[in-house]
Amino acid sequence: MSKQVILGAHFPGVNNHAVWSDPRSGSQIDFASFAHLARAAEAGKFDFIFLAEGLALREQRGQIHDLDVVGRPHTLAILSALAAVTDHLGLVGTNQATYNEPYDLARQYATLDHLSGGRAGWNVVTSPDAFTGRNFRRGGYLNPKDRYVRAAEFVQVARELWESWPPGAIAADKNAARFLAGNAGDGPGSFGYEGANINISGNFNVPRSAQVHPVILQAGDSDGGREFAASSADGIFTRHSSYEAGREFYANAKSRLARYGRSPDSLKVLPGSTFVLGDTPAEAVEYARYVRRQQVSPQTAILLLEQLWNADLSSFDAEGPLPDFDPVPQARSIIAGRARMYDDPVATARKWRAIAEEKKLSIRDLIIEVTGRQNLIGTPAAVAEEMIRYVHDDVCDGFILVPHLIPSGLDSFVEKVVPRLQERGVLRADYSPGATLRENMGLAPARPAAAWEAARKEAASA
Numbered sequence: 001m002s003k004q005v006i007l008g009a010h011f012p013g014v015n016n017h018a019v020w021s022d023p024r025s026g027s028q029i030d031f032a033s034f035a036h037l038a039r040a041a042e043a044g045k046f047d048f049i050f051l052a053e054g055l056a057l058r059e060q061r062g063q064i065h066d067l068d069v070v071g072r073p074h075t076l077a078i079l080s081a082l083a084a085v086t087d088h089l090g091l092v093g094t095n096q097a098t099y100n101e102p103y104d105l106a107r108q109y110a111t112l113d114h115l116s117g118g119r120a121g122w123n124v125v126t127s128p129d130a131f132t133g134r135n136f137r138r139g140g141y142l143n144p145k146d147r148y149v150r151a152a153e154f155v156q157v158a159r160e161l162w163e164s165w166p167p168g169a170i171a172a173d174k175n176a177a178r179f180l181a182g183n184a185g186d187g188p189g190s191f192g193y194e195g196a197n198i199n200i201s202g203n204f205n206v207p208r209s210a211q212v213h214p215v216i217l218q219a220g221d222s223d224g225g226r227e228f229a230a231s232s233a234d235g236i237f238t239r240h241s242s243y244e245a246g247r248e249f250y251a252n253a254k255s256r257l258a259r260y261g262r263s264p265d266s267l268k269v270l271p272g273s274t275f276v277l278g279d280t281p282a283e284a285v286e287y288a289r290y291v292r293r294q295q296v297s298p299q300t301a302i303l304l305l306e307q308l309w310n311a312d313l314s315s316f317d318a319e320g321p322l323p324d325f326d327p328v329p330q331a332r333s334i335i336a337g338r339a340r341m342y343d344d345p346v347a348t349a350r351k352w353r354a355i356a357e358e359k360k361l362s363i364r365d366l367i368i369e370v371t372g373r374q375n376l377i378g379t380p381a382a383v384a385e386e387m388i389r390y391v392h393d394d395v396c397d398g399f400i401l402v403p404h405l406i407p408s409g410l411d412s413f414v415e416k417v418v419p420r421l422q423e424r425g426v427l428r429a430d431y432s433p434g435a436t437l438r439e440n441m442g443l444a445p446a447r448p449a450a451a452w453e454a455a456r457k458e459a460a461s462a
Contacts, residue, residue: 006398009041036407044414048090083116090437092121097151106158110206118210118436123217150197159449213446230256235268246395260455268397275376301364380416
């Protein structure tokens with residue numbers, strides 16, 4: 001059997017990738033938009049729909065980043081509603097391990113897993129950002145280097161909570177419930193955890209769900225993020241979507257698994273990818289160029305450049321040349337609510353300057369060049385073949401597709417590319433009855449929480 005292509009559909013939400021100016025663009029917060037994308041993904045036999053999260057309105061130069069302000073409804077509320085209008089599609093939400101509490105978040109995901117019949121997934125993200133933290137009681141308390149320490153503890157506690165009820169201990173009637181409560185030692189859901197960041201005990205109040213552990217994804221490409229994924233996650237959402245960068249990332253991420261007692265197929269590598277289809281290659285390329293220029297307006301180009309330069313560049317012309325001075329990374333960041341994207345801003349700026357000089361690019365054209373996300377461009381047949389090549393060449397295990405139009409942006413992919421993937425035998429023709437998200441993604445049954453913890457301790461001691 002050919003290696004299967006895992007497919008996720010990302011609802012882009014707050015960013016400049018959605019082309020809001022297109023007349024076909026709809027609401028980013030109306031439930032009808034979420035339902036449309038989810039139903040399209042399910043019609044295409046996708047594995048899951050993926051929602052991002054934002055806990056604060058982002059700022060730049062001390063002002064609200066007005067290109068972002070469309071609202072950010074709560075992820076789990078949306079996914080719970082989508083559970084009622086879909087039957088097989090996985091429901092993956094992004095939630096912070098920094099500004100949430102394990103008991104509450106584990107309870108919400110266990111509930112979603114029950115409501116959906118085993119289709120829940122959690123994309124774990126972290127934040128050292130005091131700006132976001134001001135919205136919370138413990139604002140700014142976490143040292144950046146400790147964010148993955150807390151995240152690992154958080155996920156470990158969640159897993160212990162999810163399996164704290166014994167197998168089969170879901171009471172079918174009130175008499176069974178009374179018997180269970182009186183014959184389970186410390187009672188169903190008994191738990192206790194003491195760590196560097198988390199110290200809780202009690203009784204979890206949601207019985208085991210179909211997956212026991214909802215699928216855990218992690219979004220982050222740093223060394224710490226990759227190690228966290230290897231030690232704690234079932235999948236990793238990466239921005240490395242080009243062939244060579246993807247192969248390098250894939251090999252690096254998979255190479256970390258053995259030290260945690262895991263096999264290579266236990267962690268799925270899933271790049272965020274956009275796509276542009278055309279009846280001919282030339283038509284696809286031309287439309288991709290049009291889309292990118294819609295996504296990167298002159299105002300957006302300057303704002304994105306500022307995020308690297310860490311300086312006010314509002315006086316610069318987006319159709320003119322780059323600044324003749326280097327970034328100032330040591331200064332206080334001018335962006336708030338968004339992580340810095342570049343480990344070495346000065347080196348990155350010099351690389352960008354060389355590209356701009358070689359190709360004679362303006363600021364706007366350079367930003368389009370270096371931040372481009374359309375890595376799947378061509379006829380439907382060509383895009384299908386490219387996706388198959390990526391998966392079979394170990395560049396990735398699948399794709400999280402980011403349409404540039406909401407809510408209808410996935411429709412053409414489902415209509416024109418999905419049948420070709422199915423014909424090649426790399427995408428299911430239909431869902432298996434009763435299959436969980438874990439099963440649809442080709443993941444093994446949930447590894448016991450104690451095994452995760454023991455593997456991390458052994459790796460740390462080694």
